[in-house]
Amino acid sequence: MKVYSFLRGGIRYTDLTVPPRDSSTTAFLPGLSVIPLVQHIGSRANPVVAVGDRVSEGMLIGRGQGLGSANIHATVPGRVVRTVSWKMAEGITNDALVIRLEGGFDILGRRQEIFPWQGLSPFELQRIIAEYGIVEMEGSGRPVSDMFYALRSASDPVTLVARCIFDDPWLSADHVLLKERFAAVAEGARIAARAGRMGRIVFALSRGEKDMGSALMDSAAGAGVSVSLVYTGARYPQRNRRELELVLKRYAKNEGIELGTILALGPATLAAIHDAVKLKKPILDRYVAVGGSAIKEPRVMKVRIGTRIGEIFAECGGFIDKPKRIGSGSPLLGRTVVDLDEPVIKTSFAIFAFLSAQIGGYERSRCIGCGECRSVCPVGLDPETLYKFTGGSNARDGGPSRAAECHGCGCCEVVCPARLPLSTGIIRSALRGA
Numbered sequence: 316m317k318v319y320s321f322l323r324g325g326i327r328y329t330d331l332t333v334p335p336r337d338s339s340t341t342a343f344l345p346g347l348s349v350i351p352l353v354q355h356i357g358s359r360a361n362p363v364v365a366v367g368d369r370v371s372e373g374m375l376i377g378r379g380q381g382l383g384s385a386n387i388h389a390t391v392p393g394r395v396v397r398t399v400s401w402k403m404a405e406g407i408t409n410d411a412l413v414i415r416l417e418g419g420f421d422i423l424g425r426r427q428e429i430f431p432w433q434g435l436s437p438f439e440l441q442r443i444i445a446e447y448g449i450v451e452m453e454g455s456g457r458p459v460s461d462m463f464y465a466l467r468s469a470s471d472p473v474t475l476v477a478r479c480i481f482d483d484p485w486l487s488a489d490h491v492l493l494k495e496r497f498a499a500v501a502e503g504a505r506i507a508a509r510a511g512r513m514g515r516i517v518f519a520l521s522r523g524e525k526d527m528g529s530a531l532m533d534s535a536a537g538a539g540v541s542v543s544l545v546y547t548g549a550r551y552p553q554r555n556r557r558e559l560e561l562v563l564k565r566y567a568k569n570e571g572i573e574l575g576t577i578l579a580l581g582p583a584t585l586a587a588i589h590d591a592v593k594l595k596k597p598i599l600d601r602y603v604a605v606g607g608s609a610i611k612e613p614r615v616m617k618v619r620i621g622t623r624i625g626e627i628f629a630e631c632g633g634f635i636d637k638p639k640r641i642g643s644g645s646p647l648l649g650r651t652v653v654d655l656d657e658p659v660i661k662t663s664f665a666i667f668a669f670l671s672a673q674i675g676g677y678e679r680s681r682c683i684g685c686g687e688c689r690s691v692c693p694v695g696l697d698p699e700t701l702y703k704f705t706g707g708s709n710a711r712d713g714g715p716s717r718a719a720e721c722h723g724c725g726c727c728e729v730v731c732p733a734r735l736p737l738s739t740g741i742i743r744s745a746l747r748g749a
């Protein structure tokens with residue numbers, strides 16, 4: 316079995332506080348669900364229900380407004396009891412509808428009707444995927460229908476890459492989802508390939524996932540498209556777009572195939588595409604890795620979108636002691652959570668609480684010139700020097716000119732013994748155009 320890896324830098328990222336990858340448990344249904352109208356990168360969805368209205372499970376409650384915005388659905392049956400707004404750590408204000416659980420479920424516990432999709436045109440599949448508000452659940456939250464739309468003018472062939480790479484231990488929810496729902500992921504890939512008029516599917520898996528690779532290939536057989544499998548190294552950030560493309564180029568050259576334009580989607584997104592098209596079901600829940608040194612019983616849970624983060628921590632036994640850092644996503648790149656009433660959204664693949672700041676943090680010291688940050692940078696940058704210029708005063712000297720090349724993987728920040736917020740500072744500098 317040949318394994319393809321990017322050549323330079325990267326880290327072996329381990330964290331003993333992540334939940335085990337064996338199986339998932341289902342979280343309690345929340346009595347009150349907080350459903351934000353922004354769960355994606357674009358503008359907020361327009362609410363189509365008001366306070367006092369009854370909603371059913373899976374009902375449309377917010378309509379997406381153009382590119383970057385996605386439809387939002389009620390994840391439990393009940394009544395809209397109020398609207399709330401709160402400021403997130405990034406200073407963005409989010410609005411949400413609060414639904415009190417009432418009445419019977421239309422989907423949960425019911426026999427699910429199967430809708431055949433093989434006879435549907437790419438246009439019809441894209442419409443269903445948009446209608447059910449499917450977004451990229453492992454990353455930006457970009458609507459998948461926008462991704463298909465962007466491909467319409469591609470002149471070269473398009474390849475769907477099912478990105479099942481676990482270079483970050485905080486992707487354990489995706490790992491469990493893939494184990495428990497591999498058939499849905501494989502069929503989701505076939506549906507996505509048809510919707511996006513893609514002639515080839517490549518399953519990209521971390522080394523060591525041989526059984527999963529065979530299961531995915533068996534499930535995707537007979538897709539009417541070419542299906543292949545590539546194993547990648549497990550070094551972080553193998554899953555990043557740049558490092559993934561490097562590896563795929565080498566793979567394509569070795570195999571003598573042309574991949575053309577690549578659309579990479581993760582297992583949660585592919586399973587959601589399957590559910591939307593085959594079961595006519597919006598994203599009602601997602602797999603979430605709940606862990607960190609402050610959590611008594613870390614675990615992977617299936618959580619309804621809209622469940623408040625504080626409730627999930629409580630279901631995991633609560634805190635061992637007062638956490639110093641609470642966040643959503645991977646601790647490497649994730650965002651800080653300032654309010655435990657903040658809900659799980661479509662992109663919340665992990666939530667964590669730590670007793671210490673872990674990466675970066677407040678107990679900083681001076682750079683000791685160890686060079687560790689340079690040795691791990693996959694782009695070949697000098698994070699130490701770039702960071703020195705992020706203060707702004709020396710920006711005119713041309714020092715930070717390579718800051719724009721940083722893709723924010725965070726490797727430099729993880730290894731820095733002085734705990735300097737290197738990648739955070741470099742990205743800010745790049746955004747300022749310094």
Ligand code: SF4
Nearest residue numbers: 692721724725727738
């Ligand atoms: S400088 Fe940027 S690309 Fe290089 S290791 Fe740091 S965050 Fe990653």
Ligand code: SF4
Nearest residue numbers: 682683685686688731
């Ligand atoms: S890793 Fe930190 S301490 Fe070492 S050279 Fe880079 S900035 Fe300095």
